[in-house]
Amino acid sequence: MSQENKVALVTGGARGIGRGISRHLLDQGWRVVFCDVDSEAAIDFLAQHPGTRDLYFVHADVSVEAQVEQALGEAMAWAGRLDALINNAGLADPDNGPVEDLDLSVWQRRLDVNLTGPLLMTKHGIRHLRETRGSIVNIASTRALQSEPDTEAYAATKGGLVALTHALAVSLGPEIRVNCISPGWIDVRAEQPGAGDNVEPLSQRDHEQHPAGRVGRADDIASTVAFLISDNAGFVTGQNIVVDGGMTRKMIYED
Structure with a gap:
C-alpha cells in the first residue's frame, strides 16, 4: 500500500501543532481527516488547499x-x-492558578479533553486500525x-497520556503500534488562522537557551x-x- 493511499485522522x-501535522502529512502524500471544535479555523485551513480531494474536516469535541x-x-x-490516528486535541493553557483555588x-x-479524548478516539478507532495494522500517536508535553508552578491539571493530563500510551501499546500490539510525542516549546503562531507573514520574530535569547540553538516549529513535531506512523x-x-x-536535559540553576 503506497503512502498516497493511506489515511490519517488528526x-x-x-x-497550532495539529494544523502543522495535517499539512505535513498532506504534503507527504497522506489523505488527511482533521477534526476540531473550531469551524472557522478549519475553514481557513481548507481555504489554504483549494481543489484538493485529500483533506477533509469533521467537527467534533473529542471529550463527547x-x-x-x-x-x-x-x-x-x-x-x-484508517491507517493512523494522531491524538493532538487538547486545552493548551497550562496555568490553572493556585491549587488551593483550583475549581x-x-x-x-x-x-475530559486532554486525556479522555484520546482514549475515546482510540476506543472507537481500534477496529479500523486493526484492519490496516495502523498506528496511534498521542501528543503529550514535556510538562509530563x-x-x-500552578500547572497541576495540565501536567496530570499529559503525564496520564504518556502512561496511557504504553498501556495501549501492550494491549493493542502487535496489530497496532502506539507511541507518544512530548513537545517542548513549539512556536505555533504561524499555524493560527490569518497569521500570514506578520509573525514577530522571537528573541535571540529565546533561541539560544535551547541546546539545539532554536525554538521548535510545528514541522519538528509533524516530521x-x-x-512514527x-x-x-x-x-x-x-x-x-x-x-x-x-x-529537559539542561541543568538550570539560578545564580
Missing part, C-alpha cells in the same frame, strides 16, 4: 463520546480506511516530565509523527519521544 487539526463515534463514522465514509470543573475539563518505525511502540531541543 484531532485538533485546525490550528457520541461526537467521537460520529466523527469516525464520517471519516470512514469519506476515506474507507474542580477546570480540573475535570482538562481531563517537569513543571512550573516526528510522520516517522511509517513502516520505518515498525519496531517502535510504547515510547514517549521528547522533541524539545534538549531543554
